[in-house]
Amino acid sequence: MAALSIEGVSKFFGEHAAVDGLSLTVEPGEFVALLGPSGCGKTTMLRLLAGFEEASRGEIRLGETLLASPGHHLPPEQRHMAMVFQSYALWPHMSVADNVGYPLKLRKVRGAAYHERVQRALSLVALEAYASRTPQELSGGQRQRVALARCLVVDPEVVLLDEPLANLDRHLRAAMEQSFRDFHRRARATMVYVTHDQSEAMALADRIAVMRDGRLVQWATPETLYREPRNQWVAGFIGQGSELQIATGAPGQRLDEAALMQGLNAPLTSRTQPVLVRPEHVRVSAETPTARHLTARVEHQTFRGERFELHLRLAHGAALMAYHPHALDVGQTVALTLSEGWCLERD
Structure with missing residues (x-):
């Protein structure tokens, strides 16, 4: 596993800087959150990491591999990353196992290797017994775990999560927080988690990047953010x-x-x-x-x-x-x- 390095990254849409000079380093196996209000640039930064957007300035590296810089853009499929979307993006006509195995089919993995990797991914999210069901037969939390398993089946170095609990009710979100902690412990992948919910970020992340207007305001552990917020805005955003x-x-x-x-x-x-x-x-x-x-x-x-x-x-x-x-x-x-x-x- 390798560190994920973001150095002075900016993304402009016309004259507007959606991300403005952001720099931080995510250590291998770390669970980090990009936290901020709507429009702060956190989802744009996640899309830059995934390769869905091209950086206007700065560099993104995974270990020694340059992923992005002005004039250089490694395609998403070559970045050793996987992404979980807010909408789950599951195929309704496929079984759970087929949804999980779909990325392997695109990579032409077949036979025993295919079935072994699908079963291993399902076991990481405790859904082995649901392999033959369709997404319509699952709860919202179970569908989210299918999306996680689909990420893990390709053994990514980095898992990117875009507001993955936003569509769940409050009770289920609380239960899924523990599922995410267990998932991270078992998978041992580096995880970058986007949310506007400070309680989610504080409960899950090893470190949190607090963003405002495209800029990094503070990069610290949850305890430090709570006990030692940098400025008036962070103090009002984190906790009471x-x-x-x-x-x-x-x-x-x-x-x-x-x-x-x-x-x-x-x-x-x-x-x-x-x-x-x-x-x-x-x-x-x-x-x-x-x-x-x-x-x-x-x-x-x-x-x-x-x-x-x-x-x-x-x-x-x-x-x-x-x-x-x-x-x-x-x-x-x-x-x-x-x-x-x-x-x-x-x-």
Whole structure:
């Protein structure tokens, strides 16, 4: 297996840059996600990797093999990659086994080798018992696994996945996340997964490339993206939290309770540093506030099953989200302490 290298890749459609100078390296066997809102360029980047689009600038390499550069374009069938589409793209008149084996037939693989590879691919997605069924007899999740098996039957070095869970309901999507983790562990292929759903990306990927307007904004592990988002936009896109303005700290710095309190108690005109406070770092108490507390009013709350999600308003007007095990009264004044915050770059 080889690393997948993307160096300064851009794709223009007329004057519009759908992908703008993107660079990153995917390690062999890694599961990475391209994450961002609609129109950010993530699907275009996937199509550039697959060879369905030609790069306007930059280079794409798989190990030592140059896949794409201006003036050089290796066709999709020579890239040792396979792609799973959002629509599954299964032949309705073929059995599951025939759908899985179709890429082998195109490569003129026949006989025992054909049947062995089809059975091996079906076993990787736990569908051996469904080999003779047609796609119409399967659930949405099973059809998705057939599409995965069809990818694996050709032993690709890289599997590309274009929003593969978008057509499934919420319950089935959660179940399929575990199927994808198991699939990646068994297949050991490098996987590049496009999604606009941050919870999917956070649950599945080893690393995530967060994209906006065709550009790479941050390339990091899920934990780093959550705990240390680079700027205000990423902080708002990944997870829940509140942005406050304080008078201390610098981008990339983590502040403790004392520093936060000092920065929040400064005059409003000196509070120019944005800081992210996650809800789990807000401690709410119904006790009488003291000098070491902030005060806030409960504006509304949402029951989330295991906890209540509180939406609070600080005395100086800023909004703050917190978690609490019990319901509070709307309009109630509560005492707060903030255990930590992460200083952000401005957008």
